[in-house]
Amino acid sequence: MIIEHRHQPIDRRQLLRWIAHTSAGVAGLGLLGCSDRPELAADAMPGTDGDGGTCVPTSSDVLGPYYRAGAPSRMVIASPTEPGDRLVLEGVVVGGTSCMPLAGALIDVWQADKDGRYYEPNGAEPYRLRGKLAAGSDGSWQVQTIRPGNYMLGAASWRPAHVHVTVSHPGFRTLTTQLYFEGDPYLPPNDGCKSCGSDDPARILPLVPTASGLRGELRIVLA
Numbered sequence: 001m002i003i004e005h006r007h008q009p010i011d012r013r014q015l016l017r018w019i020a021h022t023s024a025g026v027a028g029l030g031l032l033g034c035s036d037r038p039e040l041a042a043d044a045m046p047g048t049d050g051d052g053g054t055c056v057p058t059s060s061d062v063l064g065p066y067y068r069a070g071a072p073s074r075m076v077i078a079s080p081t082e083p084g085d086r087l088v089l090e091g092v093v094v095g096g097t098s099c100m101p102l103a104g105a106l107i108d109v110w111q112a113d114k115d116g117r118y119y120e121p122n123g124a125e126p127y128r129l130r131g132k133l134a135a136g137s138d139g140s141w142q143v144q145t146i147r148p149g150n151y152m153l154g155a156a157s158w159r160p161a162h163v164h165v166t167v168s169h170p171g172f173r174t175l176t177t178q179l180y181f182e183g184d185p186y187l188p189p190n191d192g193c194k195s196c197g198s199d200d201p202a203r204i205l206p207l208v209p210t211a212s213g214l215r216g217e218l219r220i221v222l223a
């Protein structure tokens, strides 16, 4: 099977975030010639960003009933004609106590359409809004899609919009989780799925408008 890789180099902002989360990266500041720049050194010190500079594994979430094995290898999972707001999700996959990038980590992604509908396997496009890709040599990953919609659970409850992923790499525990988005009215306490993990702020992504649509970023940490 050919797995699509993301070969674009990690950009400066991603690099700085990676540095801020890794002891190796902090040690590498000198190699990068950054140690004499207080503003960069301050950004990079453990404890100044997000999870406190530690390599905390990304939390898991329920698989749900709509996973289908065998998704095609692609990073663009929404066709140009797919309705909805364009969305780019990206980041790095890291792991281990040193939080090093995991080259080639396998990411399987699936989601509902803008109206909250999952594509059924007997439909005309059984893998619509689904794909499988591998992180680049620097652990970077990117998925080009549309923002999924909310959907109902039963007659009266709703789920916050989300994107499902599984992430695997040899020697690490396979992660099954979901990514959510800031500002969703059905985030806890309003998530109709009480067994879901939508209350983890690390997986509730701010979406930033760009010239080509929305962008969200997540560093995925495997245990």
Ligand SMILES: [Fe+2]
Pocket (backbone or CB within 6 Å): 064, 066, 162, 164
């Ligand atoms: Fe779902």
